[in-house]
Amino acid sequence: MDEHDGLAARFESERGGLQAMAYRMLGSAGEAEDAVQEAWLRLGRVDAGRVENLAGWLRTVVTRICLDMLRARRSRREDLTEQHLLDGFPHAAAGRTGASAPEEQALRTDAVSHALLVVLDRLTPSERVAFVLHDMFAVPFEEIAPVVERSPDAAKKLASRARGKVRGGPAVPAAELARQRAAVTAFLSAARAGDLAAVLAVLAPDAVRRADAAALPPGVPAEVRGARAVAEGTVLLAERSRMSELALVNGSVGLVAAPGGRLLLAVAFTVRDGVVAAYDVIADPARLGATELGVLD
The missing domain is CATH 3.10.450.50 (Nuclear Transport Factor 2; Chain: A,)
Incomplete structure (x- = not known):
């Protein structure tokens, strides 16, 4: 096995975890796959032999890619139109069942609910990244901080604020x-x-x-x-x-x-x-x- 094949094998061993993380950040199986593939391309442009912690390096790169995608999405987001809503319902298109694509179903085998993805989508990009990394993947705030361009304490506050939004506020006992x-x-x-x-x-x-x-x-x-x-x-x-x-x-x-x-x-x-x-x-x-x-x- 040559050096490239060895690197590819190491990357493939991390792919599943990277896609799961990217899916939670982006809420889209296709975009998650794009983010992970972009990380692979970037890995090919660096001296991998000098990367001491490949898993950590890939996690950071994928997170930064996702953060950029979230920010771009937020800047161009438009309100759903009535037709968009109707197109999503079974009565609007013959044969539509509302089922997820196979790749998205695979990413949801660990019970990531669409309700959670909807709530995550209401967070700011930095809140979402901090929450997903810390609360879902136990990444320490010292590692999250440089990605979201905050201090560790500020990153902790981002995750805490996101946690409150995700859990909501019950109006009854x-x-x-x-x-x-x-x-x-x-x-x-x-x-x-x-x-x-x-x-x-x-x-x-x-x-x-x-x-x-x-x-x-x-x-x-x-x-x-x-x-x-x-x-x-x-x-x-x-x-x-x-x-x-x-x-x-x-x-x-x-x-x-x-x-x-x-x-x-x-x-x-x-x-x-x-x-x-x-x-x-x-x-x-x-x-x-x-x-x-x-x-x-």
Whole structure:
């Protein structure tokens, strides 16, 4: 084995970990692969024999590449249009299931939720990098600091601030949050199964469903009242429920739908006496931007 083959073998041994890290930073399997491949190209332009800690060197390079990509993305980011939202839903494109691409599925085998990726996407680039490196990969702040161009103490504050945003702020006591979670979990399970009776069982008789126009197929009313009508509409959109995950929405237990880690909608619930009294489907870009989201423990 020549020197190049040996270096390639060492790089391949690190590839999986680098892609997992880049995926959490970028929320995109394709961009994560691009970042790791760029690191390989940069490795070819240095004297690898002088790199004492190849794993650390690669981690730093991939992190800097990801940070640059996040900053570029933030500078050009545009609000989602209504058509973008509709294109993401099963009713908008025949044959679309909302499933991730195979490579993205592979990166998610360690249970990185799309809800987490959505919340991470709301952090600043430096916050996201500091949080991912420290909280997910146990990288010390002394190593994170030069990458984010901060002191170790400042990098620690970045991660702490990010941690608070990721966890969100529950608006109710823990016991009430648990009751909400039980009701929303039961609702989601029934909706995913398309089980009309099961959906009815978790709805109050006078349940109400409200939704932004961007979240609805043509001809579906923005507001529906009564358990039977709400349940029937919920069952018709069972496929959308299958791409949804639990999350904190405005401080209460709700849902986010984010195929591929890209937020399409959030659902805010009103739970009363252990059942769903109302739910509001938020898909308007302005409303989504103003909605507080967090990851449930």
